[in-house]
Structure formats: C-alpha cells, structure tokens
Amino acid sequence: xxxxxxxxxxxxxxxxxxxxxxxxxxxxxxxxxxxxxxxxxxxxxxxxxxxxxxxxxxxxxxxxxxxxxxxxxxxxxxxxxxxxxxxxxxxxxxxxxxxxxxxxxxxxxxxxxxxxxxxxxxxxxxxxxxxxxxxxxxxxxxxxxxxxxxxxxxxxxxxxxxxxxxxxxxxxxxxxxxxxxxxxxxxxxxxxxxxxxxxxxxxxxxxxxxxxxxxxxxxxxxxxxxxxxxxxxxxxxxxxxxxxxxxxxxxxxxxxxxxxxxxxxxxxxxxxxxxxxxxxxxxxxxxxxxxxxxxxxxxxxxxxxxxxxxxxxxxxxxxxxxxxxxxxxxxxxxxxxxxxxxxxxxxxxxxxxxxxxxxxxxxxxxxxxxxxxxxxxxxxxxxxxxxxxxxxxxxxxxxxxxxxxxxxxxxxxxxxxxxxxxxxxxxxxxxxxxxxxxxxxxxxxxxxxxxxxxxxxxxxxxxxxxxxxxxxxxxxxxxxxxxxxxxxxxxxxxxxxxxxxxxxxxxxxxxxxxxxxxxxxxxxxxxxxxxxxxxxxxxxxxxxxxxxxxxxxxxxxxxxxxxxxxxxxxxxxxxxxxxxxxxxxxxxxxxxxxxxxxxxxxxxxxxxxxxxxxxxxxxxxxxxxxxxxxxxxxxxxxxxxxxxxxxxxxxxxxxxxxxxxxxxxxxxxxxxxxxxx
Amino acid sequence: xxxxxxxxxxxxxxxxxxxxxxxxxxxxxxxxxxxxxxxxxxxxxxxxxxxxxxxxxxxxxxxxxxxxxxxxxxxxxxxxxxxxxxxxxxxxxxxxxxxxxxxxxxxxxxxxxxxxxxxxxxxxxxxxxxxxxxxxxxxxxxxxxxxxxxxxxxxxx
Numbered sequence: 163x164x165x166x167x168x169x170x171x172x173x174x175x176x177x178x179x180x181x182x183x184x185x186x187x188x189x190x191x192x193x194x195x196x197x198x199x200x201x202x203x204x205x206x207x208x209x210x211x212x213x214x215x216x217x218x219x220x221x222x223x224x225x226x227x228x229x230x231x232x233x234x235x236x237x238x239x240x241x242x243x244x245x246x247x248x249x250x251x252x253x254x255x256x257x258x259x260x261x262x263x264x265x266x267x268x269x270x271x272x273x274x275x276x277x278x279x280x281x282x283x284x285x286x287x288x289x290x291x292x293x294x295x296x297x298x299x300x301x302x303x304x305x306x307x308x309x310x311x312x313x314x315x316x317x318x319x320x321x322x323x324x325x326x327x328x329x330x331x332x333x334x335x336x337x338x339x340x341x342x343x344x345x346x347x348x349x350x351x352x353x354x355x356x357x358x359x360x361x362x363x364x365x366x367x368x369x370x371x372x373x374x375x376x377x378x379x380x381x382x383x384x385x386x387x388x389x390x391x392x393x394x395x396x397x398x399x400x401x402x403x404x405x406x407x408x409x410x411x412x413x414x415x416x417x418x419x420x421x422x423x424x425x426x427x428x429x430x431x432x433x434x435x436x437x438x439x440x441x442x443x444x445x446x447x448x449x450x451x452x453x454x455x456x457x458x459x460x461x462x463x464x465x466x467x468x469x470x471x472x473x474x475x476x477x478x479x480x481x482x483x484x485x486x487x488x489x490x491x492x493x494x495x496x497x498x499x500x501x502x503x504x505x506x507x508x509x510x511x512x513x514x515x516x517x518x519x520x521x522x523x524x525x526x527x528x529x530x531x532x533x534x535x536x537x538x539x540x541x542x543x544x545x546x547x548x549x550x551x552x553x554x555x556x557x558x559x560x561x562x563x564x565x566x567x568x569x570x571x572x573x574x575x576x577x578x579x580x581x582x583x584x585x586x587x588x589x590x591x592x593x594x595x596x597x598x599x600x601x602x603x604x605x606x607x608x609x610x611x612x613x614x615x616x617x618x619x620x621x622x623x624x625x626x627x628x629x630x631x632x633x634x635x636x637x638x639x640x641x642x643x644x645x646x647x648x649x650x651x652x653x654x655x656x657x658x659x660x661x662x663x664x665x666x667x668x669x670x671x672x673x674x675x676x677x678x679x680x681x682x683x684x685x686x687x688x689x690x691x692x693x694x695x696x697x698x699x700x701x702x703x704x705x706x707x708x709x710x711x712x713x714x715x716x717x718x719x720x721x722x723x724x725x726x727x728x729x730x731x732x733x734x735x736x737x738x739x740x741x742x743x744x745x746x747x748x749x750x751x752x753x754x755x756x757x758x759x760x761x762x763x764x765x766x767x768x769x770x771x772x773x774x775x776x777x778x779x780x781x782x783x784x785x786x787x788x789x790x791x792x793x794x795x796x797x798x799x800x801x802x803x804x805x806x807x808x809x810x811x812x813x814x815x816x817x818x819x820x821x822x823x824x825x826x827x828x829x830x831x832x833x834x835x836x837x838x839x
Numbered sequence: 840x841x842x843x844x845x846x847x848x849x850x851x852x853x854x855x856x857x858x859x860x861x862x863x864x865x866x867x868x869x870x871x872x873x874x875x876x877x878x879x880x881x882x883x884x885x886x887x888x889x890x891x892x893x894x895x896x897x898x899x900x901x902x903x904x905x906x907x908x909x910x911x912x913x914x915x916x917x918x919x920x921x922x923x924x925x926x927x928x929x930x931x932x933x934x935x936x937x938x939x940x941x942x943x944x945x946x947x948x949x950x951x952x953x954x955x956x957x958x959x960x961x962x963x964x965x966x967x968x969x970x971x972x973x974x975x976x977x978x979x980x981x982x983x984x985x986x987x988x989x990x991x992x993x994x995x996x
Contacts, residue, residue, distance in 0.1 A: 244859065271865030276956070290876065679950065772915035795881055796885030812881055814887070821849065
C-alpha cells in the first residue's frame with residue numbers, strides 16, 4: 163500500500179472521513195472498523211468517522227484538520243459523488259486546498275444500500291476507501307473552466323407546468339422555446355371541467371394563461387412539434403425540433419374555423435375528447451386552442467387517402483391550406499432545458515374484472531371529465547353510453563391501477579380528490595341520484611382538501627371502504643337487470659356488498675408517459691422504475707436532475723395535482739433564471755491534453771474524437787487538443803499508442819492506483835502466493 | 840463466514856449511465872452481490888484494455904465494463920469504441936485461456952438499476968463457478984511467450 167518512491171517529507175498527508183449517514187451506512191457497514199483500518203495506510207494521517215459528514219459540523223472537521231494537521235489530500239467515504247462531491251470539494255477548498263485534491267468513496271449507494279451482508283459490505287467499504295486513498299495521492303490541483311450561459315431556454319411540454327415556467331421566464335425578459343407535441347398548448351388541464359377543492363372552472367383559469375403565452379414576444383411556440391436531437395451541455399445546448407406538417411400556412415391562417423366546419427370527415431377524438439366525442443379531419447382540439455391554427459390529420463383526410471375532396475382548400479378564404487407542406491427541422495441554441503412532459507392515464511382495460519371497454523356504462527375518469535364539461539359532447543349532461551338516459555345511481559371506484567402490486571404500487575395522489583369532485587358534480591347535476599365511492603383509504607392531504615371531503619360526507623355520498631372485486635352485468639334479481647353490479651367487501655362493516663348501479667366511473671391513476679424512457683435518453687437524464695423522471699434530490703433538489711442544465715416540472719416527475727405542478731414550473735423557471743443571471747457556470751476541468759514533445763504524430767486520436775476537438779499541427783507534426791471543444795470523455799487517452807495524452811482527473815496513474823487500492827485484499831493474497839512460487 | 844469462493848469483480852462504470860444505474864440500484868435498495876468493486880470513468884470509451892489486464896493481474900477474478908446503450912453515449916459514441924476494444928481484447932484473453940465470462944461488457948442506462956444489479960448477480964455466479972483466476976499460474980508461469988507480451992503491455996504506460 164505504500165508509495166515507496168516518495169520520501170516521508172514528500173509523502174501526501176491524507177485525511178479519511180467515514181460518514182455514518184445516520185444509520186443508512188452505519189446500520190450495515192462497521193464504520194468504526196473502516197476508519198480505524200484506514201489508518202494502516204501509510205499515507206493516511208487522520209482517519210475519522212462522523213454521523214453526518216455533509217452537515218456543517220462534518221464539513222468543519224475537514225476544514226479544521228487541513229488547517230491544524232496540514233492535510234494535503236481528503237477522502238470522504240459517504241454517498242455517491244453525484245450527491246455530495248460538490249459539498250466536500252467546497253469544504254476542501256475552504257480548508258485551503260485545491261478542491262480537486264479530494265476523492266469520494268461511494269459506500270452508501272454502492273455499499274450499504276446494495277446488500278444486507280454486513281461483513282461483505284464492510285470489506286467492500288474498505289476496498290473503496292483504500293482505492294480512493296491510493297487515487298487521491300496522485301491528484302493534481304485543477305482549475306474549473308468558466309462557460310457562458312445562453313439566456314434562451316427550451317421548455318418541452320405545454321401543459322400547466324410548462325406554461326407556468328415559460329411565462330415566468332419570458333416575463334422576466336428571457337427568451338423561451340416552448341415545444342408541444344399536440345396542435346395546441348394546454349395539456350391535461352384543458353380537458354378538465356372543474357378543479358378541486360374550489361371548483362374553479364379549469365378552462366377559465368387556464369385559457370388566459372394560454373393566451374398570455376401566445377401573445378408574449380419572448381416565447382417561440384412550436385406546437386405539433388417534437389424534439390429530435392439534443393447536443394451539448396449546460397449553457398450551450400444545440401436543439402433540433404421537428405415541426406410536423408400541419409398543412410396550414412400559419413402566416414395566412416386567420417383561425418376562422420370554416421375549414422373545420424366544412425370538413426366532411428368525422429373522427430373519434432381520442433386525444434382531447436378522451437374517445438367520447440368527435441372532431442373533424444382538419445381540427446382544433448378546442449375553440450380556445452393556442453395557437454388557433456388547425457391541424458390536418460393526414461391519416462383520416464379523404465384527400466390524402468383518395469386524392470379527392472380538397473374541400474378545406476376550396477372554402478379557406480385566405481388560401482392557407484397547403485397539402486404539400488412537409489415536416490420542418492428547426493435548429494436553435496439554448497442554455498437550459500425544462501422538461502414538463504406530463505403523464506398518461508392508466509388504461510383501465512388492463513383490469514378485465516372492471517369491465518372497462520366491455521361494459522358500456524363503465525367510464526374512465528377522463529371520459530367522465532369530458533362528459534361533465536360544459537363544452538363536452540353532452541354539454542355537461544351526465545348520461546349513459548346511449549347518450550340520453552340519466553343514471554339514477556353512480557359508483558365511483560378509487561385507486562384503479564394505483565396502490566396495486568399488479569399494476570402500479572404507488573399512490574397516484576390526485577384520484578381521491580377528483581373522485582370526491584366527481585361525487586359532488588353528480589349530486590349537482592343529478593339531484594337525488596345515489597353516489598357510492600369505493601375507496602381503500604381516503605387520502606386528502608392539501609389545503610382545503612379534507613374540508614372538501616367533509617362537505618361530501620354531508621352531501622349524502624355513500625362511502626364504502628374496500629377495493630372493488632368485480633363489476634359485472636350478471637343480474638341475480640329482476641331489479642339488477644340491465645344494470646351494473648359492483649361487488650366489494652365493505653371492510654368497515656366486515657361484509658360482502660353487492661350494489662346495482664347505472665353507471666361506474668373508474669378513477670384511473672397517473673402513469674409516466676409511455677415514451678418517457680426515450681425522452682430521458684434523449685436528454686441524458688434518468689427515470690425511475692415507474693418511468694417518472696428522477697430529480698437530483700427528492701427533498702432538496704426536486705426540479706433539478708443529475709444532468710446540469712436539465713430541469714423537470716410537473717407530473718413527469720411523479721403524480722401531482724395542478725398547484726404542485728404550477729409550483730414546480732415556477733421553481734424550475736427560477737433555477738434557470740438563477741443560471742441566466744449568473745451568466746457563467748464553472749465546468750469540470752476534466753479535459754485531455756497532449757504531451758506534445760512525446761507525440762509521434764500518428765494521428766490515431768484525430769479521427770476518434772467525437773467533438774473534432776483534436777487538431778493536427780502540420781509544422782511540428784503533433785496532435786493538439788482544443789480545450790474549449792474537449793468534453794473530457796477520455797477516448798483519445800485510452801487510444802493513444804504512445805500513452806502521451808493525459809485525461810485530467812482521470813489519468814492512467816490515478817486509475818491504476820485506484821485499481822490497486824480496491825484490490826488490496828486479493829493483492830495481499832496474491833503476493834503471498836507469488837513468494838511461494 | 841461460508842467457505843464458498845467469493846470472486847472479486849472490478850467494474851469500470853461510465854459516469855453518466857452505468858455509475859448512475861448502480862447509484863439507482865442502491866437508492867432503490869435493490870440487493871445484489873457485494874462482489875463488485877466499482878471504479879468510475881467518464882466514459883466506457885476511456886477504458887483502456889490495459890485497465891482490464893491490470894485488474895486481472897492485480898488479483899481480480901473478473902472485470903465488468905459498463906457503459907450507456909449504443910446511440911445513447913453521453914459522448915456520442917464512446918461506447919462503440921469500448922465495444923471495438925472489448926472484442927479485440929476478448930480474442931487476446933481467449934488465447935491466454937481466460938474464460939469469456941470473466942470479462943464482460945454491459946449496457947446499462949441511468950434508469951436501469953435493476954439491469955446492473957441482475958448482471959452483477961449473474962456474473963458473480965458465473966465467475967464463482969469458474970473459481971479463482973490464478974493469473975500468475977495461468978499467464979505468467981505456464982506460458983513464457985505470453986509472459987513477455989503481458990509484461991510489455993502492462994508496463995508500457
């Protein structure tokens with residue numbers, strides 16, 4: 163373990179700090195043993211363990227030891243460097259050392275959390291600590307590289323979270339590109355009738371915001387568009403967006419709506435209309451759509467199918483229809499990105515015993531939401547699938563696809579509240595109708611939410627505590643004939659209950675977008691097992707991600723109601739504003755450089771670099787790395803046959819030292835054996 | 840402690856995908872074999888074949904190289920370079936009689952904590968079944984020609 167080449171005066175003085183992280187680490191790993199053992203390494207001068215190294219007291223330990231014991235290198239064994247490397251580098255710097263003379267051993271995520279075997283975890287922790295100590299000895303002081311922040315921001319998703327973030331940034335004077343997949347912004351909130359618990363009309367509070375987005379000169383709205391590629395890094399992303407051909411010339415269209423009126427093709431609107439209403443083949447999702455230009459749905463258009471029709475072109479007073487329009491690729495630069503891509507509704511067809519899609523009068527929550535909406539297909543009248551009969555009894559089933567190990571284990575957070583809202587709306591629209599809410603637990607955390615529940619208790623809703631087992635149309639009695647039978651255990655009464663109703667509403671939960679994983683890959687950030695985007699820290703950094711310059715807001719991060727989505731949209735915008743105001747950020751100095759006097763000029767590295775950051779000096783016949791372009795991947799370092807490219811902070815010497823360090827135990831065995839041989 | 844052989848596997852994990860996959864496995868409290876000793880590199884393209892040889896020479900029984908999925912490399916295509924080097928290295932290792940299970944290449948994105956954990960579990964069992972590598976006997980002692988090559992490769996840095 164000793165670095166024999168150095169004399170005692172030259173030897174680095176390493177301080178090792180093993181964190182307990184409460185019981186997160188100390189519960190599995192014997193932290194006292196690890197810190198005591200680390201003292202054996204001849205480079206180690208101080209070795210301590212402490213309950214929370216990231217606390218101010220923990221950080222002060224490091225600072226004081228540097229000052230008092232003359233430490234020249236620091237190792238902290240705690241969580242992932244993605245969590246607290248920055249914290250401890252700063253502590254190292256405050257102690258008076260260059261922040262890069264620090265190394266972290268990840269004994270929490272890769273150690274105590276990954277196994278229950280205490281002995282093995284302690285051994286692994288020793289190996290990782292030893293690797294870090296051996297590595298840090300070879301660290302060199304480095305300076306961070308300043309990078310300017312492009313003040314423009316890309317926001318993906320035009321729902322309420324994206325709209326809020328866009329307005330916050332644009333009103334603050336910064337330019338925003340708002341990219342929306344659909345033809346209009348508005349998102350899920352535009353589909354909703356009333357919002358809980360105040361019963362504000364959703365459209366009344368949303369559409370003014372949509373209008374503001376449309377009017378704001380600082381916002382470039384790219385609807386019917388999707389992000390195609392993302393290159394670069396914080397401060398300097400290069401974005402390519404595909405704007406799909408809507409076959410309408412935006413400059414000419416006056417949004418008069420005549421094309422939509424005259425179009426002969428009716429299509430089931432399964433997007434905005436949740437499948438219970440029709441739209442035309444050329445359409446706006448709803449009259450207040452922003453922008454107001456329609457979209458031509460090529461799949462259903464008679465002209466695109468048969469080459470005949472062209473009615474929309476004939477009736478358009480401004481000749482704004484262009485069948486030849488093609489997708490356009492738009493390229494621009496931004497400094498930061500906010501992802502607000504929202505959620506998908508759980509498809510209740512996955513639960514066959516609930517009969518959705520098979521039994522006509524079983525509705526999904528979004529279908530009911532559209533039906534009860536004054537601008538919906540029935541003008542807000544609650545009717546059965548036949549379009550005219552009013553139900554006399556309605557069952558509302560909570561937790562459909564949520565809190566269920568067969569589908570999604572998590573609680574979707576909003577369903578209890580919107581189910582209560584549905585119950586209220588049924589009472590309001592159909593006085594005298596019986597309403598049954600089947601719930602597992604009533605979850606109403608939020609300002610005014612519990613009060614709303616109490617209000618419903620007084621409105622005469624029947625609350626039945628129990629998960630519904632089955633919804634069927636198999637009548638046992640004449641009065642059940644033609645109705646839906648809800649079978650559930652009433653767990654408060656301890657009895658099986660069979661209730662015949664006319665209508666069932668399934669309160670489906672929220673799921674990550676079906677393509678969330680693709681989006682996360684595009685933007686090079688992570689999502690969890692459920693597909694929701696991962697935040698940097700669940701408590702302290704809920705809208706930042708592990709990738710600098712990429713932020714998240716709204717239900718793409720996890721189930722969320724409107725106020726939480728708005729709050730996150732604002733929070734993400736404020737984080738971006740902070741970076742824009744700073745003007746520059748400091749980037750990691752992980753860069754390659756060529757030792758030119760040793761370079762043979764073979765040019766192998768020249769073509770390997772993915773950023774074309776290596777230029778060839780014809781005169782001297784050597785290769786040279788352009789530092790501003792280099793991103794520090796190290797491919798050239800690994801490829802150089804002469805071994806004369808150095809990858810700062812990931813040098814061969816450092817990695818070999820770490821390698822030897824983590825293998826200390828097997829090395830000892832090995833050298834013992836080799837002596838025998 | 841049980842008497843069964845506990846292999847030591849060195850993992851070269853790329854900073855952006857695989858290291859985070861291992862972070863996620865921990866955060867999600869997925870339990871997997873504690874035999875992996877991870878070393879962070881910025882990109883799987885940084886993994887010099889020397890790293891692998893040196894790991895085996897220093898007593899590791901296996902080496903796992905893990906990077907982003909093809910097409911998703913943080914550095915455009917570093918993982919493809921890792922794949923090219925890996926395939927060449929595999930040939931060399933095979934000639935020395937080092938079983939292919941000992942050196943593996945994995946694609947694991949930042950969201951694939953389960954994939955990383957399952958691979959480490961599988962690889963640990965595969966290497967356990969093979970037994971200790973015994974590099975000294977296998978490469979250095981039994982084959983003097985190989986000995987010369989290895990010395991050259993490993994010391995040329």
